[in-house]
Amino acid sequence: AAWHRRLLQQEASVLGYMDRRDEQIAAYDRYDARYDPDLTVLRIWPLVKLARFDEAREIGNKLVHSDNAYVRQRALNGMMAIEEEAGNRMASYEWGQKAMAATANESCVINTNTALGARRVFKFAEAIALDQQALKAPDKDCPTPPYAQLAPVYLVGGRFQECLSTLQALRATPLPADIRPHNQMVIKARLVELLLALGAFEEAESRAREILAAPDRMGYESGSKELKELGNNLLAWSVFDSRLAQLEERIAVRGLLDGVPLRFEAEQLAITRAEARREALRLALADQALSRTVRPYFSDLMPWYGADMIRVFGHGMMGKAIDEAEAAERDVRKEAALFLDAYRGEAAWLDDDLTEARRLGERTLAALPEETKLLRLRVEAWLADTLRRLGDAAAAERHFAAVMDFYPTVLRGLRIRLPVRLAGGVGPRSAAITDRLADSPRLLLQSQSRFVVDVRDEGKRIEICLQGAKRSCGVLDEEAIEALPEDADVIASAVDHFHDEVFAPRIELTQSDINSLDGRAVRQDARGAVDALLGREKKEQEKK
Template sequence: MKKLLCALLLASAPLWGETPESTSEYAQAESAFQSQKYAQARKLTEEILKKEPDNYAALYLLGAIYHYGEGSIPRAYYCYSRARKGIERAFPEHPESSASGPLYGTVLQELSETAQQLEHYQEALDLIDERDKLYPSEKQTARKGWPLLKLGRFDESRQLMTKLLDDPEQAGYRDHALNTLGNIEFEADNMEKSYEYFQKIASEAGYGSDPVFFCNAGEAARDLLRYDESEKLMLKSTEMFNAYTYSDPWGFLAELYAAESRMPEALSALKQMQAWRISGSAQASQNKWAECYGHLGSVLLQMGYDEMALEKLGMLIRRQDRNSSISTAPTLVEGRLVYLYSLALQRNIQRTREKLSYAAWKEVPGLLGRLFSMERQVARERDRVANLIAANTGVDGFLQPYGAKALDLPSFSTAVWSCFGPGAVIASVERSLKVEKPEMAARKPYLTAILGEAYLYDWRVADSQKSLEEAIKSLPAAEVKLRNRCKAVLVKALNQQGRRKEAMTYLQSLMDTDPSQLRAVQVALPVSIETDGSESSNSARKWLYASPRCQKASDGFVLKLQAGQDKVSGQLIGPDGTSAGSFEGQPRGNPSDSARSFCEVFHAQAFAPIIDLSQMDIRSIDGSTGAVRGEALKQLTE
């Protein structure tokens, strides 16, 4: 037995005379890594591993390259795990006090970090505890706050972080503790307390710190409906770019600007958002991929570019971010994305119905197939939203304008009845309005707007009108898109009561400022179409009257059509006699095709977004222009 034991010990002993991390080959690879020359570092590290597959120092370094250089967290976790086992085999008694003790401590730290990013929160906690036990003079207890929060152990996390704030040994983690406390209070819906923590850390951290502190403070201000303060803090965050930050201030600014109908600023913020993401480390860039495209999809919907929004949001349904860097529940993140996707689907269903009204017979089967497919899909996605939210974070929280369980996009929240049913939404809003909290007074106009639309689809038309009119009057001035949504729904409520003249006032306002709301809310434009008697203009009139966007009426808008030079053109005149737009179809070889071309142009332009995206804009907001900061790409490829 003794001989066998000696043989096993001999077999497990390292074959090198010096520790692997002290060799010149390792030093060269590590130097390349520290210089952020990740491709070169990986090549040198892999050369070491070809000769020594179990070289624990090289395995650690390869893990760090995957982690920080390439953003491949599963591969990094695997390499760190092998490095840990290698050190423990080489020094089975006390690896922490061995010649590779410093490296062992680093491996445990990075392993806990990657375990957390893979959402293995209990494992991350265990690794932090193990490291603190082995290295008592270098405790990292403050790092336990975040995984405890993610496990829902709020009281335990709060107690630990509060205690550490006054611990001089944990002074280096004070900002981490404050940030965790702010997130704990946010998840508990204690918005003022959350804001206080984030403000405190922002003031203490100062210029040059991680931008996430100012970004979190900006989010907290937004959640309290203090939009001006939120914008200032977010802009402050954008001045502190850090390649390793998880913050995304430009994305939040883009949504803020879009909600206020500041579309040129929203477009600029989207471009900056993608440049910010691409310029970060591979790890941070990968971590924020879905979040950025979620912002992009929501802003495109706000702008009225629902076809592009459907494409971008469809990408997210198939690939979502890991959820380790934010406090929000994974089911809520998924529920938000699926909800936005369902809205984009519904608007594209309307576009398909519009096209069916003037399509050639040969196009009809394909369009009908697309229509039926989208209608089935939107029903599935709505059920999915209901299941994700109702079974986890709850409907009541989802309906709040902002918060730990909210959609966080008030201008889209009035359509939640389509997922949960109008009755459930009405009951939820009525419960919320009875809650006695400081924030509820400011939230009431938002909940009233949701109530107004739910009433309409619950056949309580008079109640719908009353609630919508109240919301329009009481919503903050900044909520331009939400107010426009309320106006569009109010048009439907007034029309159902035969109050067409009142409806026309709101309708003309929408056609001037936000015509895409008609498609979003499925409102038809009351219009009288006059022609010059030509075959092409008469055909265009017939097909436009068949469209869900046009309703034949003598007391609404007037569309005057005339044909000439193989094309149809038209002038839309508002009820007050002012021009509401000019439209011109493309020249075609026969009257029918000329009429169809005009119908296509009319639907595309009359109910169009109020901002026109160029091809350069599209590439920039899609993150495909390569507009990055400094040496970001150069460092990755050298």
């Protein structure tokens, strides 16, 4: 009978991996009818997936007091999942605290699930600490390495270099064969988020397409396949839209004929973006799908780019979803309202309701946690544009300076022009370069501005710099010029380089932060960091 027992257990496991939950429960019925001890504790997971929360709670509440340590731990972990999927943030977090006490912090999965609960209740520093603790836990029972949760929380706080090194560690962690396909999609999604933040839109685009073509396998997660796909399509929409902004910049500084290939590429990408939007709309129509996704940090969709939902779904649909999301918050309504007001403020800005945008922007910026740095800078970006349009140039410039100092990428995604003054250039082509810069959709030319763009053409080297925040330059050096196709427009290429370098973060890379890149402390731009990360990814693919 031992082989039959193992066969039934394996059948239930495979059905769970395939997310066929009713059949999985039936397999447990067959097992429990013949063998002891029963597998009642394993029923919690499929019941959660089927949204049969009361049945799952009844089992969990009974078994958290079991004398069997394994059963007790599974029940405690199950109670966290039950309350999370039922939409109860604080209850899930509190069950995590009980589970950690019961397991003496020795279980990786208990620590990392409690870290997720901490993120859900906006305790970002605690979430990081718990995931770091999970990495050191003696019981290595995590199906997905805790790095997968650390990376997005680091990114929420604008801690680019730590996010980057965490992704490298995640990629280097051996994965069991049975869950490797699922984890590879998790890794790819986290990588796409980082590439989006760093302005590496072309690389993000190709990987976003891969995610949509091969969606996550949801057997190892408590959430639904539909919500995961909704989040994937919204992330992809943000990536495609930002890539379109980059193409628009390149088209703007080229002539009609030279811009034809780029226009064709942009038209094709716009179709792909529309397909992602259409799929997101379909998935959002499911019961509570959109309001659950809108609830801040209650899904994998991070608000620093999730605010793009306003443009995806429209203001009416999003306004209703925001109200429903706020009504669903029982334990942390005040905290959640801060993030929802960031959405409302951005919607007002998009509607040209500048007075309301200013009111919500200033109030939200004063109250949002410092740990949510990328969202804060997104708010600061549209608030700066609001203040400029209201005539408060000094206040606008202060906010623009903060954005340009740390996260200038956001101006590209939001299609915001930075008010600048073009200085006289140096060199034979400087006037022609300045003329092209005047056509840039990222620059708003003004006679007076703290932001100054100057050009230096040294023949074999073109340098275009922005001053007024931290000085940042796009440099097309001799090697780069020689690498261009023979018929390339060198001036347009120099302006492209300016856009890609100046409107992207600069990253402090140290040996301890990112010791797998080049082994020495450097300060480099986002492009260099991306190249290092993707170079490693390419090598790993070649090994396979």
